[in-house]
Amino acid sequence: MRVIITGASQGIGYAIAETFAKHGHDLILTSKTATRLEASTKALQVAYPSVSIEAKAFDLSVTSACQEFATWALRQ
Numbered sequence: 001m002r003v004i005i006t007g008a009s010q011g012i013g014y015a016i017a018e019t020f021a022k023h024g025h026d027l028i029l030t031s032k033t034a035t036r037l038e039a040s041t042k043a044l045q046v047a048y049p050s051v052s053i054e055a056k057a058f059d060l061s062v063t064s065a066c067q068e069f070a071t072w073a074l075r076q
Helices: 011-022 034-047 063-075
Strands: 002-006 026-030 053-055
Touching (some): 011 034, 026 063, 034 053
Parallel strands (some): 026 053
């Protein structure tokens, strides 16, 4: 199963991503801050190398970014 998680760079979003990764689910991640998202993605990839993780930063408080995210996520 592939799971989309927003706010995945820290806090509850990261904890949710880690929980799904522990169970072997592939992840599609987004967060507003690219540097934090990159760090979180690297940490998850190291901890769960068999899980496919795609990540890209989007500010989902902006309507056009929501549309871009949806288009990008569907291609993953």
